[in-house]
Each structure stands twice: as structure tokens, then as C-alpha cells.
Amino acid sequence: MRAKRWVIASPDTERVRVLSRETGYTPLTAAVLSARGIDTPQAAADYLSCDARGLHDPFGLTDMDKAVEVVREVIDRGEKMVVYGDYDVDGITATCTLVDYLRSKGAKCEYYIPNRLTDGYGLTRPAMEQLYEQGTRLLITVDSGITANEEIAVARELGMQVVITDHHECHENLPDAQAVVDCKRTDDTYPFSSLAGVGVAFKLICALEGDTLSMLDRYADLVALGTVADVMPIVGENRIIVAEGLKKLSVTANIGLEMLLREAGMKNRRLTSSTISYVLAPRINAAGRMGKAELAAELFLTKDPIRAQALAAELCEQNKLRQSEENKILEQTLTRLRREYNPLEDKIIVLAGEGWHQGVIGIVCSRLCDRYGCPVVLISVDEDGVGKGSGRSIGSFNLFEALTSCEDLFERYGGHALAAGLTVQADRIEELRTRLRKYAETHVTMAELVPQLHIDCMVQPEWLTQENIESLSVLEPYGMKNAEPVFCMKNMTVEEITPLSSDRHVRLSLIKDGKRFSAIW
Structure with missing residues (x-):
């Protein structure tokens, strides 16, 4: 495991003093803001604002007007439409939010979520043909579709209209759809480019309804759930959505979400972004x-409390099965890496294995990426010699661009800078490994691969009061680009060490300048 490099910020003392005096924030809160480059009262007000009136006009997204026109026309004609989603939290919440809204408007609307194990990621030709044969005349993608040029061409040839809503990186040539709504379009002038897939779908709903605030009140819990789960930056519009969503989550009108909270033991407890991420x-x-x-x-989507309770229980059971598979694959990969990985030379890990559960390798990628501090690609090879892979990366290495440099090797691929999926024939995996290693050699340095621990500031013992710690809550909700504060205190003396939990943890008794603290390691 790589050692972390501590990066300790040094907030300007005078700016912290002025910010604290003019805003009323405690010096500790002001120090965190200043450390993150937010050191004027106006900048702090803008950054911390959770005012729903700060959400932008959905029609600012390129092609939103076209998308609204197409959807309304299909509703008016009474034709069948299908929302084509994805199988992660972002894709599922986007699907359910849009389907629920469209059905409430009288649309003849169904949904289709590909099976991760049999269909793979994104749109497929068989799915296009199946949906058309079932009477679908409008296909609306959520959290997918932006790179599915061939599949969307098939849908159009069959006679379906297509509206794409997505948030993933775009290729140079966009699919030939009636409307392509993606906040990452290079020609898009929308002021916020970090919406989740569910965030873009939510914008479509707001545009259709013509009332953003009422839609936020109705769907903020699901939109926040997908936004946090997809590790989107919790700044700008996402901060507003998540803050509102966390408030709605504790009193959610969605019976399924309520039952899941109960089954997970979180009903009537304080809910934070960490509740979403880890529970x-x-x-x-x-x-x-x-x-x-x-x-x-x-x-x-269910309105039946009994069915919702059963489904929530089943999700918790599936999670236990997932954990078992994950631990099995992790142990296998760690065993191989002890033999094959050289931390002084290797800048990327690419491993393939037969029989690995392809639905779980993505989360194993994340764990290996955290452990070794470098991008990781894991590929599960089936009996037919087809490899389906997942990749995770770190901030200094754009995984999507790396895969694009090898696109001639793939049957399909997609994703963004930090996460991606791919399909590749087994006999091409070794070449893929070689080319990705060569790409990493010229696109990232060993120094950039050393994980960093970002510390907001050094603190003194007298700063750690109940009032100061509680005042940090103004920074919530936490998440990507708005992490929980991390502080550092140097030159403390260890007075006592107490092993806990069969030596897996340690309790420390510490002293500095006459003040005593207890700590857990």
C-alpha cells in the first residue's frame, strides 16, 4: 500500500479573521473555507448557499427545447414511450424519477434497464429491436446513450424517435437523435456541467412541467440519492439538490425509499450524505x-407498502451476497498483485480473470485503486472468451481518455475520467495491458500517483471546542469537492495505548500544552 503525502493548507490568518468577523462563522469554519480558496464573505455566501432559487433554467441545456417538444407530442398522440436506464443508483433513480413523472402526466410509459450480467453496459441492438417490436415509438435514455451512435441509428431505422439525456463524456460525433441533452456537450453553454444522470433527467422534468421548485419538492430525495451515489461534486446546483434531498429523505413520500431506510436501520436517524454513500x-x-x-x-415505483417492504428486504439480502463475491475476488487479485505488481514501476493495474462476477469487479477496482493509489482495470472473461471490464482511476489520470487511445481494441466502451466500462475479446487483453501501460508512462508521473491526504489546517488544542465543531455543520452536505474537514495537530505526546477489537483498533490518550484528548486509530 502506498504511503500518503500530507498536503497541509495554510489559510491566511488575516483573511480568516476578517471572514469570521464579517460572516459570524467561527474561526475554525472560516479557516476551512479560506483553506479551500473561499476567503471573502460573498464567496462564502455563494459557495454555501442551498437556496433552491439558485437552480438554473433547464432550457439553458442544449436541445432541451427539442426534447420537450418531442415528449409532449408523443404524450398527446398516446404512443408508447420507454425510458432506457442504467443499473447503478444514478441510472435507477433517473429512470424512476422520469417514469413516475411521465405516468403522472398520462403518458403510456414503461422502462427498460439492461441486465448487467447478460446485456452489459448501455444500449444494445437486440434491445432496440425488442423495444420496437413491443410498440415503443419514443425512446428516452437516462444516464446512458451519449456514445451509442450505432444503436441509436438502429432505433431510428426501425422507426423510433430518440431523446438522449446523459451526463457522460461525449465523443466528437454525437448520436443522430431528435434531441441530445448532455451537460458535457462541447457546444453547451449551461452554467453547471457536473450534474448526475438523474440531475439531467430531473432538468427534463422541470422543463416539461415549467416549474422547477415544485419538481424539486417532489423528487429531491431521489435526485439527491443518485447524485451522491454517483460521486458528483457537491457544489453549485448539486449542493442545492442534495441539501434539499436530505431534508426530504427523512420525511419521504416514496414508500419504497421509506421501507429501505427502515430495513437499513436508518429510520428516524439523522441522515447525511454519508448515509447515502455507505448505507x-x-x-x-x-x-x-x-x-x-x-x-x-x-x-x-411501487405504491404497495407490503411489496415495498419485501423488496427492501431483498435488496439488503442481495447486498450481503455482493459483499461475499467482492471479498472473494479481492483476495484473488491481492494474491496476484503480491507477485505481479511493482509499486516503483507500475503506474496502472490491468488484471483479467475467468469467472469473476462482472457485476462486482467495479467495486473491487475501487478498493484496489484506493489501496495502491493508481488506476485499475479488472476484466472478467466468460466461457466464450469475451471480457467485460470495469476501471477506476485517480484525479491525475483520465481513464476515459486512456481507453479512447485503445478504442480499436474494444467492442464497446464508455464512462468518464474516473470510472469506465469496456468489452474486449480475451485475445486482445494482453495488448490492451501493454498499451495502457505505455499510455500511463507518458501521461502520469510516479509523483502524481502518490495518494494525497488534504488537510484543511493545523489546529491548536483550544480550537477543539463543542461550539467550534458543531459550527462546521454549515459546510454540509459533504461530498466530492466539498469533503468533510480534516485537521492536524502536531507534537502531541502519547500517554497511553489501549488495544481494542482484538487489536484491530487502538485507543490513544494524548496530551498537548496541558490539554488531554482521547483518539481512535
Whole structure:
């Protein structure tokens, strides 16, 4: 495991003093803001604002007007439409939010979520043909579709209209759809480019309804759930959505979400973004990873409390199965890496294995990426010699661009800078490994691969008061690009060490300048 490099910020003392005096924030809170480059009262007000009136006009997204026109026309004609989603939390919440809204408007609307184990990622030709044969005349993608040029061409040839809503990176040539709504379009002038897939779908709903605030009140819990789970930056519009969503989550009108909170033991407890990341998201993701994403979709769409309770229990059971598979694959990969990985030379890990559960390798990638501090690609090879892989990366290495440099090797691939999926023939995996290693050699340095621990500031013992710590709550909700504060105190003396939990943890008694603290390691 790589050692971390501590990066300790040094907030300007005078700016912290002025910020604290003019805003009323405690010096500790002001120090965190200043350390993150937010050191004027106006900048702090803008950054910390959770005012729903700060959400932008959805029609600012390129092609949103076209998308609205197409959807309304299909509703008016009474034709069947299908929302084509994805099997992760972002894709499932996007699917359910849009389907629920369209049905409430009288649309003849169904949904289709590909099976992770049999269909793979994104749109497929068989799915296009099946949906058309079933009477679908409008296909609306959520959290997918932006790179599915061939599949969307098939849908158009068959006679379906297509509206794409996505948030992933775009290729140079966009699919030939009636409307392509993606906040990452190079020609898009929308002021916020970090919406989740469910965030873009939510914008479509707001545009259709013509009332953003009422739609936020109705769907903030599901939109926040997908936004946090997809590790989107919790700044700008996402901060507003998540802050509002966390408030709605504790009193949610979605019976499925309420039952999931009960089953996970979180009902009537304080809910934070960490509740989503570590309690709710793994249970929802487990359904997709184990090839049963429809369970989670049904959970959020059902109006039957008894059915919702059964589905919530099943999601928790699927999560236990996922954990078992994950630990098995992790142990296998760690065994191989002890033999094959050289931390002084290797800048990327690419491993393939037969029989690995393809729904679980993505989360194993994340764990290996955290452990070794470098990008990781794991590929599960089936009996037919087809490899389906997942990749995870670090901030200094754009995985999507790396895969694009090898696109001639893939049958399909997609994703973004930090996470991606791919399909590749087994006999091409060794060449893929070689080319990715060569790409990494010229695109990232060993120094950039050393994980960093970002510390907001050094603190003195007298700063750690109940009032100061509680005042940090103004920074919430936490998440990507707005992490929980990390502080550092140097030159403390260890007075006592007490082993806990069979030596897996340690309690420390510490002293500095006459003040005593207890700590857990």
C-alpha cells in the first residue's frame, strides 16, 4: 500500500479573521473555507448557499427545447414511450424519477434497464429491436446513450424517435437523435456541467412541467440519492439538490425509499450524505451488480407498502451476497498483485480473470485503486472468451481518455475520467495491458500517483471546542469537492495505548500544552 503525502493548507490568518468577523462563522469554519480558496464573505455566501432559487433554467441545456417538444407530442398522440436506464443508483433513480413523472402526466410509459450480467453496459441492438417490436415509438435514455451512435441509428431505422439525456463524456460525433441533452456537450453553454444522470433527467422534468421548485419538492430525495451515489461534486446546483434531498429523505413520500431506510436501520436517524454513500447506495447498487436492477426500480415505483417492504428486504439480502463475491475476488487479485505488481514501476493495474462476477469487479477496482493509489482495470472473461471490464482511476489520470487511445481494441466502451466500462475479446487483453501501460508512462508521473491526504489546517488544542465543531455543520452536505474537514495537530505526546477489537483498533490518550484528548486509530 502506498504511503500518503500530507498536503497541509495554510489559510491566511488575516483573511480568516476578517471572514469570521464579517460572516459570524467561527474561526475554525472560516479557516476551512479560506483553506479551500473561499476567503471573502460573498464567496462564502455563494459557495454555501442551498437556496433552491439558485437552480438554473433547464432550457439553458442544449436541445432541451427539442426534447420537450418531442415528449409532449408523443404524450398527446398516446404512443408508447420507454425510458432506457442504467443499473447503478444514478441510472435507477433517473429512470424512476422520469417514469413516475411521465405516468403522472398520462403518458403510456414503461422502462427498460439492461441486465448487467447478460446485456452489459448501455444500449444494445437486440434491445432496440425488442423495444420496437413491443410498440415503443419514443425512446428516452437516462444516464446512458451519449456514445451509442450505432444503436441509436438502429432505433431510428426501425422507426423510433430518440431523446438522449446523459451526463457522460461525449465523443466528437454525437448520436443522430431528435434531441441530445448532455451537460458535457462541447457546444453547451449551461452554467453547471457536473450534474448526475438523474440531475439531467430531473432538468427534463422541470422543463416539461415549467416549474422547477415544485419538481424539486417532489423528487429531491431521489435526485439527491443518485447524485451522491454517483460521486458528483457537491457544489453549485448539486449542493442545492442534495441539501434539499436530505431534508426530504427523512420525511419521504416514496414508500419504497421509506421501507429501505427502515430495513437499513436508518429510520428516524439523522441522515447525511454519508448515509447515502455507505448505507443506501450499496444496497441499491447490489441489485444491479447481481443482475437484479429491476428490484430496485420496482421498489421506488411501487405504491404497495407490503411489496415495498419485501423488496427492501431483498435488496439488503442481495447486498450481503455482493459483499461475499467482492471479498472473494479481492483476495484473488491481492494474491496476484503480491507477485505481479511493482509499486516503483507500475503506474496502472490491468488484471483479467475467468469467472469473476462482472457485476462486482467495479467495486473491487475501487478498493484496489484506493489501496495502491493508481488506476485499475479488472476484466472478467466468460466461457466464450469475451471480457467485460470495469476501471477506476485517480484525479491525475483520465481513464476515459486512456481507453479512447485503445478504442480499436474494444467492442464497446464508455464512462468518464474516473470510472469506465469496456468489452474486449480475451485475445486482445494482453495488448490492451501493454498499451495502457505505455499510455500511463507518458501521461502520469510516479509523483502524481502518490495518494494525497488534504488537510484543511493545523489546529491548536483550544480550537477543539463543542461550539467550534458543531459550527462546521454549515459546510454540509459533504461530498466530492466539498469533503468533510480534516485537521492536524502536531507534537502531541502519547500517554497511553489501549488495544481494542482484538487489536484491530487502538485507543490513544494524548496530551498537548496541558490539554488531554482521547483518539481512535
